[in-house]
Amino acid sequence: MLISLRAALLAAVALLAPFVVGQELPPQLTQQVADLFAGNGSVSSGATVAGIGATGGRHTNNWAVLVCASRYWFNYRHMANTLAMYRTIKRLGIPDSNIILMLADDVACNARNAFPATVYANAGRQMDLYGDGIEVDYRGYEVTVESFLRLLTGRHPDHLPPSKRLLTDASSNVFIYMTGHGGNEFLKFQDNEEVSAFDIADAIEQMWEKRSVRADVGIGVCFGTVCVGTVCVGAVCVALPALPVLPALPALPALPLLPALLDVAPVSMRGVASPDSYPHRPTPSVPLSHFAFRTPLAALMLYPHNADVPSRFNKLLYVVDTCQANTMFSKFYSPNIISTGSSSLGENSYSHHHDLDIGVAVIDSFTHYILEYLETLGKSSKATLKDFFNTYDPARIQSHPGISTELSHTPRRRFSSPTSSAEWPPPSQNVLAASQGSRAAVPFSEFVHPTS
């Protein structure tokens, strides 16, 4: 954890002042000290960051997750995409210990590779991306949908080594890059399974809502007068018939829930995806009477979340390069996510060029162009994401890349109900950077190296 000099000085003064001065601190100093130790202090870099919102600038470290989800020789370019992105991320400052690299196949050692033990991302074979210094955390058949979702949510068996865990905390900015074959709201893993956009959205929501290990009774769903609740111990959640009355609970935290309780929409089970809870579905397809809370007794079975439990990320930058990639981030409903994808619904993402000696395509078009831009940045660059998105050129990329920043500072609604979806702006798919305004004016450096 890095603490700025000013804050350190502040802390020192705050601690020593009573001994030195012998009188009370000025009130604003007291407040600043309290904020600092409560973790809500504005520890930010020199650049002004607009539109961060309630979460404040508590970014202290960066993590990256780079996933290549497809195997086989003719998907050489997906591995080259990922390794090129890996190299750029390392060059911009994230150390190997903070990068999780998942490669579904090893093309460098494939028998068809005329240049064994090398992977190139350009036709002239100028730079070997495989080289000596790469650390692949998940290799070959370890790259599965399950391992990816476990990585995001942190639900691992105890014996898994720390190098394979995403050890982020509430002040981590996470960069997720995924590439492979995909389609409308899915990404293909290893040619035999798929991860859907809903799964990733749920996993990221779990990253946001990550709570510590204790037994909870979660929120339940009522069907008529029969209600089912969840009890969770750590990572294991069990659905049980809920008791109609629970022991007396503190009323204060439950009050914000009451407007949602009287709402006719169902509330999702924690940890279980319920499509009707997604904010941007306009109306549920099931008759609302099925889910009406018939009795106020249902309110008593609810136990509130603790709003102060730390999450597993501060901000998330999600980049995806597949066919119809923009659909992959269309289902996110957690805050502080900026997403970008290579092509919109119904469009393919194309490879950029072939190497005739290797015999396959070596890089994808979208990744090629974003890396072309990222190579112009350095560790001390003050360029923002807005500048980054401004370089998108659909004509050169040969597809329409999408950007979504709607989730970047909108306050989270805990119980999203479909009937009030009009208040929840749906993330747009194809909006170019120019219309993003201030939300995208986030320095790219926030995602690649820690603040000073």
Place this chain on the structure above:
Amino acid sequence: MLRRFRRAQPPELTSINYTPEHVALAKTIARRRRIVSAIARSIPLIRLLLVSVGISWLLALPYEGLWKETYVDEHAIQPAQVTMYFDWANVHRADRYLDELERIANATFEERSSYTASTFADAGLSSGNTSHATFAHVAPPRSAGTETILVSANWISRDGGPNLRGVAMLLALGDFLRGQNHWAFDFVLVVGDSYLTGLEDFMRNYHSLFPGVLWTALNIDYPGHSFSHLGLFYEGVNGRLPNQDVVNTVAHVARYAGGSPIRYHDVDADQARSGYLVAAKHLLAHFSFAALGRPSGAHGVLARHRIDAVTLYCSPAEGPHGFHTLGRTLESTLRSYNNLLERLHASYFFYLLPRPDRFIPVGHYLPAAVLLGASITIGGFDCQEPLAGLLWLVPAFVIGYIGWILQTPLVSLVALVLPRPQGNARHSMSALAHLLYGALIPTLAMVNFPQAILLATIGSPGTDIIDSASWRAEGTVVRDR
């Protein structure tokens, strides 16, 4: 129904005392008999209609409207995307091999076989013989050895002459493949005696010679001095076709990597003539092979083993292409085969090729056979006692079985001297034969369409109509009252 209750006529005292149920039943029976006889009367018309639609569908096959454009379906193949290393030095070696082959062209099989085996051994490959073939096994350094690609060149070409340049090409290829590290498959290079027997003999005996499953193969047929077009022959024995990806890959590679244009069956697809006639010529060439189950090239004997293969026939000409073009085409095709991870399964197995770059999918040509088969089946419906002639079918089946054992169709001539049934048994046997034959045609058409069309034409309804007219004259069939 209420009419029965409303009728208040008293029964006639002189007639039989029919109850209303009798009357209703009699009416039903009469109605059904009228329907059946109406259908029976129009059976010849229905059959004529089906046959004419079927034949016109066949005649419509060379028309562009039924075609689709070809494409390589298996994503792994990536045809013509790779640099080729086969070059003039390898061409020079092929020329030197050719000189030596021309000296031993008329020698015995043992002499020729020992020459080829020793040449392969000089190139560093492990070689051996079966009784009618010589082979060499190429084991690239990083290959797993679990799958193998077969490349063959037999001593006799498909037009009867010697295939010396084909064998020389194969020897040069063996020399070329050695030492390259980007192959994931093993290779086996086969030089078979005469046209088909050598390769067939190899296929019966190869299982113990090297590990590895054969998925794809190529056969080289290079009779002339040079060639202007590369002819593709793709029919296997019994009309079995390789996966269309093989044909499309070789066509694409030959055009873009080798530089030589492609023909199917060596038919000159000169654009100046009518497209319909050219397509009809292609289809007739295909039918002439597949209808009798003859392979169109030596690759055909591989079809029995589910190996997807084509023959590259260098149609003789004074033209610009020679070992260099052929070598590069072969190399690039083998590189595409090298990318495969599983058996070819993505593209079509049943198709007709009316022209390079176009194909007719099965759904567009199968209805013709179905209609012809249906017309024959319907001819078997009109029979009062269907089982009367059942036992007369047994001799026919026995003759067929004997013919299958002896592997000759001439046994069916015995049927001319067998006694024939008369009357109802004859009609019943004819109807049953129609039903069976008509069911055979569409089923066979799925597997071997030209053969099904041939059988449908032989069992043509023309003779049937004449036959049924003769029965009408005999009056043995009660049609209607």
